[in-house]
Amino acid sequence: MHSEIAVVGGGAIGATAAADLAAKGFHVTLYEKGDLAAGSSGRAAGVCYDAFADRTDATIGSRSLERFRELSNVFTEWPYVWFAHTDDEKRASAIRRQAKRMRDLGRDVTLVEPTELGERFPGLKTNDINVAAMTHGAGYANTTEYVEVMVDRARQNGASVQTETPVELTTDPPGIVSDGGEQLFDAVLVAGGAHTKRILATGNVSIPMKPYRVQALVTEATPTTESVPMCYDATDSYYFRPYEDGLLIGDGTERVESNPDEWNRAADEEFVEKMRGHLDDRIPDKLEVRDTWAGLCTATPDGDPLFGEIRSGVFVATGFHGHGFMRAPALGEHIAEQILGGDGVSRFDPTRFDGSETFDIIAGMDIE
Numbered sequence: 001m002h003s004e005i006a007v008v009g010g011g012a013i014g015a016t017a018a019a020d021l022a023a024k025g026f027h028v029t030l031y032e033k034g035d036l037a038a039g040s041s042g043r044a045a046g047v048c049y050d051a052f053a054d055r056t057d058a059t060i061g062s063r064s065l066e067r068f069r070e071l072s073n074v075f076t077e078w079p080y081v082w083f084a085h086t087d088d089e090k091r092a093s094a095i096r097r098q099a100k101r102m103r104d105l106g107r108d109v110t111l112v113e114p115t116e117l118g119e120r121f122p123g124l125k126t127n128d129i130n131v132a133a134m135t136h137g138a139g140y141a142n143t144t145e146y147v148e149v150m151v152d153r154a155r156q157n158g159a160s161v162q163t164e165t166p167v168e169l170t171t172d173p174p175g176i177v178s179d180g181g182e183q184l185f186d187a188v189l190v191a192g193g194a195h196t197k198r199i200l201a202t203g204n205v206s207i208p209m210k211p212y213r214v215q216a217l218v219t220e221a222t223p224t225t226e227s228v229p230m231c232y233d234a235t236d237s238y239y240f241r242p243y244e245d246g247l248l249i250g251d252g253t254e255r256v257e258s259n260p261d262e263w264n265r266a267a268d269e270e271f272v273e274k275m276r277g278h279l280d281d282r283i284p285d286k287l288e289v290r291d292t293w294a295g296l297c298t299a300t301p302d303g304d305p306l307f308g309e310i311r312s313g314v315f316v317a318t319g320f321h322g323h324g325f326m327r328a329p330a331l332g333e334h335i336a337e338q339i340l341g342g343d344g345v346s347r348f349d350p351t352r353f354d355g356s357e358t359f360d361i362i363a364g365m366d367i368e
């Protein structure tokens with residue numbers, strides 16, 4: 001049992017864990033090197049669902065949605081649809097198989113005929129769709145507001161929140177080094193997003209994790225917003241969702257390791273042109289681009305997070321392959337319980353690797 005706990009990282013994972021730990025009456029100090037949500041969480045699309053074909057992922061997704069629904073000022077319920085094109089039988093078959101498996105796991109997922117999809121969502125062109133699956137319990141969130149709400153909860157329960165405070169790690173015993181010197185804790189959670197590998201390295205802990213760049217674009221307001229679901233096009237590998245009064249469309253995965261301190265925060269022109277083409281094919285309105293950006297996701301050798309105790313009293317949460325925000329409410333809660341002595345998620349055990357592994361980056365949403 002730990003009572004003085006440091007959480008490194010004021011993103012969705014760190015903020016949720018801090019809120020849950022503080023609510024249980026523990027002394028929590030949250031360290032954030034910049035502003036809250038300044039990392040990937042503040043750049044995320046905020047798409048949230050529990051449509052996973054694996055039991056562990058589906059359970060985590062479902063618990064997260066339960067917690068998101070309690071935050072009606074931050075979270076909007078909205079259907080999520082994913083589909084393959086008529087000339088893509090391979091992914092169409094994969095979607096059929098996935099949908100069945102998801103239903104077997106109790107998820108609210110149905111296959112929808114393309115004509116029916118077009119009738120339900122007139123803002124969507126469906127003539128080239130082969131197979132579409134839909135889930136109703138999904139939604140989208142304002143990611144920065146989510147982090148702020150969690151940090152407010154942590155503060156209300158006595159947590160100390162130190163922004164503009166970059167820290168390093170010490171191990172054995174666990175502690176934190178900041179400008180203010182070294183401080184020991186009963187437990188330290190490192191949820192530093194793309195910097196997690198570097199933060200752990202300061203305490204001589206090695207993990208196999210690679211940050212990689214993904215991109216997003218938002219459009220000016222469009223009447224279509226109200227009549228499209230959130231979508232993932234499995235054939236062309238991009239997603240979109242209603243965003244303010246327009247649409248947010250994204251992916252643009254760069255399958256090379258990025259330097260978390262030095263990377264291009266603007267979207268590539270090539271990505272913008274490609275997304276414009278996809279919007280023209282899929283949405284009847286002419287949509288003007290309002291903003292674009294890039295951000296970092298984190299990859300591991302097997303596509304699963306590194307999540308749990310990695311050294312005595314040192315916990316890690318990273319490697320979410322573009323699905324970290326939607327899982328934050330459940331994973332933040334879970335890691336808080338684990339720090340307090342509960343069981344971890346065995347498949348995500350960070351000690352399954354020794355940190356020296358070489359691997360290629362697999363993007364999180366690909367359907368093969």
Ligand SMILES: Cc1cc2nc3c(=O)[nH]c(=O)nc-3n(C[C@H](O)[C@H](O)[C@H](O)COP(=O)(O)OP(=O)(O)OC[C@H]3O[C@@H](n4cnc5c(N)ncnc54)[C@H](O)[C@@H]3O)c2cc1C
Binds near residue numbers: 012038194196216296
């Ligand atoms: C364009 C884009 C779209 C995305 N869309 C989605 C989506 O729709 N749904 C989804 O589930 N996920 C999405 N993701 C992924 C999601 O953003 C991440 O998985 C999630 O935000 C990870 O949260 P985190 O708390 O682990 O990391 P972060 O939000 O990166 O938080 C880590 C924090 O640690 C801080 N930090 C780093 N080093 C230090 C240090 N030395 N000391 C103190 N603090 C430090 C950073 O400043 C940062 O604020 C998207 C990502 C991008 C870039």
